[in-house]
Amino acid sequence: MNTEERKPFAERVGKKQWIAIAAVLVLGLGAGAMILRTSPAKPEAAGHSEAAAHGDGEHHEEGGKEAKEEGKDHDHGHGEAKGHADNEHHEKGKEKDKEEGKKKAATSEHKEDEEKIAFTDEQIKAADMTIESAGPARIKSSLQLPGEIKFNEDRTAHVVPRVAGVVDSVPANLGQEVKRGQVLAVLSSPSLSEQRSELQSAQRRLELARTTYEREKKLWEEKISPQQDYLQAQQAMQEAQIAVANANQKLLALGATPGSSALGRYELRAPFDGMVVEKHISLGESVGEAVNVFTISDLSTVWAEISVAANNLNLVRIGEPVSIRSSAFDQTATGKVSYVGSLIGAQTRTATARVTLTNPQRIWRPGLFVNVELVASEMDAPVTVSAEAVQTVEDKPTVFLRVPGGFMPQHVQTGRSDGKRIEIVSGLKPGAAYAASGSFVVKSQQGKSSATHTH
Structure with a gap:
């Protein structure tokens, strides 16, 4: 085995x-x-x-x-x-990233082409558009307060008749420029007739007393009459003089001319140069004493009354320069604060300040609402643009940057403004060229392009 x-x-x-x-x-x-x-x-x-x-x-x-x-x-x-699979996956990822980068770049270029607003140099010139560069400027922070133009009460008079009477004539009309002493209306007054009659009686008594005095003086000098008669005549003459002076003063106090031929004629006269801004009298009307029948105001100067909240009172001081702009028309004026109220209204919780304005052209009319601007502070801003350059696009402040062949809209964040320059906090670099005056033309063109693209 x-x-x-x-x-x-x-x-x-x-x-x-x-x-x-x-x-x-x-x-x-x-x-x-x-x-x-x-x-x-x-x-x-x-x-x-x-x-x-x-x-x-x-x-x-x-x-x-x-x-x-x-x-x-x-x-x-x-x-x-x-x-081996990981290496293959890594290589494929690189290729995919490259393709995505190319797609993003192409998308960005396409987006810029869509946002770009085409404008040639000839079109810019025809639209009267100016191109400026963003740069630093000194911005004044201002305080805007509401105000109203009112009569200068120091140069406004309410003309009243000092005696009762019936209107005989009214030469002055509403809105008429009048001079000092010019007749505004004529009244017929019974009480004034009595005053003038009293004056005339006093004058006649004075004439008689003077004649008696001169005769008694001559007789006393010639040793014919006693000195007592001479002294009594002298006293009577002096009393007659006082009576005449008293009657004259009464007429002057009433504003009546003592030497008028018509005893009851009463003339209302302008107290100073001005304009008839109110009229409450007509022919044949019966007027009483102390009734305002005319208002005369010198409109060469007016008041701009300002409502100042309590938290702004420390910025409004007497002598402070202000700029006043009308909200109804394009008109500005400068002045200084002449008065600041010391009391705050119980209902409004504001104090009243006042600026006296010269008004030679009569453009500042009482009752006109105005905006009063006070300079609160001044600061340097690194990047600013013209106030006309900022437009609202998609509910955002936008500046149109100058690029080859047109403009590009650039959303920005704005800061302080003084009405002429606007601070740009972010979105714009110093030296960037932009559309200043006429930027609204670019905005309108952008709207047309958007509508066409949507359609």
């Missing part, structure tokens, strides 16, 4: 045979278990089970070793495949 034949049977049986044997044993054990449910186990069956279990354990150990060896081979192969 050769060496293989000399080996025991157990060594000559292969692994596959052992697996087959183990499977047969497992099936046998399962069938035996079904049988043993109804009958007690036999010793032989128990021994057989131990042998089967021993065989299964050896088979399981050998099967585990093979699985480990196969697992190692599989992991090594899978690692190589995985590394």
